Amino acid sequence: MAGRIHIIGAGLAGLSAAVRLSSQGRVVNVYESASYAGGRCRSFHDANLDRVIDNGNHLLLSGNRAALAFLREIGAADSVTGPSPAVFPFLDLDGGLRWQVKPDRGAIPWSILSAWRRVPGSRLRDYLWGLQLARARATDSVTDCLGADNLLFRRFWKPLAVSVLNTAAEEGAARLLWPVIRETFGRGEAACRPLIARHGLSDSFVTPATAFLKRHGAPVAFNRRLRRLGFDGERLTTLDFGDSQLEVQDGDSVILAVPPLIAAELVPGLETPTDSRAIVNGHFCLAEEAQEISFCGLIGGTAQWLFIRGDIVSVTVSAADDLAAQPTELIAERLWSEVATALDLGDAELGPYRIVKEKRATFAQTPEQVRRRPGARTRWCNLHLAGDWTDTGLPATIEGAIRSGHNVAQSVIYL
Ligand SMILES: Cc1cc2nc3c(=O)[nH]c(=O)nc-3n(C[C@H](O)[C@H](O)[C@H](O)COP(=O)(O)OP(=O)(O)OC[C@H]3O[C@@H](n4cnc5c(N)ncnc54)[C@H](O)[C@@H]3O)c2cc1C
Structure with a gap:
């Protein structure tokens, strides 16, 4: 019989791994240190605003x-x-100019050939320059790649880069921006609808996920902070929650889906973004x-x-x-x-x-920090990592977190 899977952390990476594994009939236990799920993607009642x-x-x-x-x-x-079809309205607070970015239906952005459909003040060659992203080196920042001295950069690339990478364009890793462009804007309007x-976030991503897990016999155990991992040779053998210890049986797997600094504290020798x-x-x-x-x-x-x-x-x-x-x-x-x-x-x-x-x-999604992202495998055969900070090839976003959860679920299924 396939072993039990212990998932530590009920953010989107942990939840997506748990949902995928329990829907495949695997026995899953999820442990979360907080009293709620969702981690960095959640809703709450605010008393000020009621x-x-x-x-x-x-x-x-x-x-x-x-x-x-x-x-x-x-x-x-x-x-x-x-909005469908996709439209991105913009306002320049400095001067009050308003415009909209309306992606083309197909992968080739024919509309940039007409000046009135381009971002105001931008030139055709500024758009063509964007293709540089596909050839970005691991050390390139967004501005290294795209330059910063044109209106397309100020009015499109810069806001896009800072929101996708949560890092200023001057230091954000250009390599991480390209997969986003390729999978969304690069596939035409239908792939880049906002x-x-x-x-609210919990209503979409969290409450239905925890309800799904409950229905599949894998309820999230809240207020369960993992404090220490115990190892024996090539295997992880114990999960120490402070007030209780859990033996990891032969055939069981553990997915650690906690933030990077916590993972680095728990796993000896693990290099993570700092x-x-x-x-x-x-x-x-x-x-x-x-x-x-x-x-x-x-x-x-x-x-x-x-x-x-x-x-x-x-x-x-x-x-x-x-x-x-x-x-x-x-x-x-x-x-x-x-x-x-x-x-x-x-x-x-x-x-x-x-x-x-x-x-x-x-x-911080700089070239230097990106190099520190570990893969999902560890040197212990039954311990795996998930989270937006692991090496998904994508930025640290909902998509990155969920894809890491799905990928790790897949590798545990095929163990
Ligand atoms: C303000 C904000 C805005 C964002 N905007 C966007 C956006 O517009 N688009 C987008 O795609 N992404 C956005 N993101 C990023 C997105 O929210 C994250 O990439 C994603 O939620 C990360 O999920 P995760 O599961 O990897 O990590 P986390 O959400 O950090 O989950 C880790 C979980 O582990 C738990 N945990 C920690 N330590 C322990 C322990 N010792 N034992 C047990 N459990 C533990 C934590 O409580 C947490 O629930 C935004 C993030 C923030 C904060």
Whole structure:
């Protein structure tokens, strides 16, 4: 009989591995140190706003095939929504210019041949220059590859790179951006439709996943922090949770799906990314409820993306370590003034708000840190790694986390 699979961590990597394995009839146990699942991708009730909000706005693209397969598996495919055909509205806060990026239907972006369909101020050769990404060297930053002295960079590549890599374009690894372009924009409009959780991240990704696991006899055990691993030769033999110890039987496997610094503490000699970048989100209450969920890219200010859902407007700032060090009130005022400009609210006063600082939102996706990503295998035959920081070839995103969960599940099935 196939052995039991112990999964440590109920973020998206752990949950997606657990869902895949339990749907294949494997016996799965999931242990999570927090009292909730979802890790860095979750919703919570905020008392200031008296609303359920997300820890941060998360944007998916319709070409994120592992993420969409996960949503289908847990029965939540309809819980994400977005404009179809794909459209990305932008506003330059410095001057007020608005434009839209509308990807072409096919893989070849014919529309860039007409100046009026290009990003304002950009030239055809700026687009062609983007193909450099396909040839990026492991040491190249996004700006090494694309240059920074044209309007296409300022109005498209830079906001895209900072949000995908959560790292400034000057230091972000160009190599990680290319697979995203290839799997989304590079496949035409149908693969790059923006998708947003209709009612929140937990409602889409987390609650249906934990319900699925419960139905399949693999409920998540909460408040179970793994403190130590015990090894004997080539095998992992014990999981030490402090108040209890669990023997890992012959034929059992363990998937460690915790953040990189915790994995490095638990696994002797494991090299992981050590540096991280913050993401700051500001959530504000609007006087009126919007009829539709919408979003907009912001250039030339502090906020980079703006999302409206119901009567909550949320703005995101990636690679935000400097901002995260500022006092919360100051951040709220700064972001609110940009929201007021973007939504034409005049001098509307700042009302109830919540600023969420995720100080270790993702690892710093620089060439140097990317080199430190380990694969899923370890030198112990029954211990595997998963998480957005492992070497998936993708950036640290929902898609990367879920794909790592699926990949590790696949290798455990074929052990
Ligand atoms: C603010 C913000 C905005 C983001 N925006 C986007 C976006 O727009 N698009 C996108 O695709 N991605 C986005 N991301 C990235 C995405 O959220 C992450 O890539 C993904 O959630 C990582 O999942 P994970 O399972 O690898 O890690 P985690 O979510 O960190 O999961 C690890 C789990 O392990 C648990 N754990 C830790 N230590 C232990 C222990 N000792 N024992 C047991 N359990 C333990 C943790 O509590 C956690 O639940 C964003 C992230 C943040 C923070």
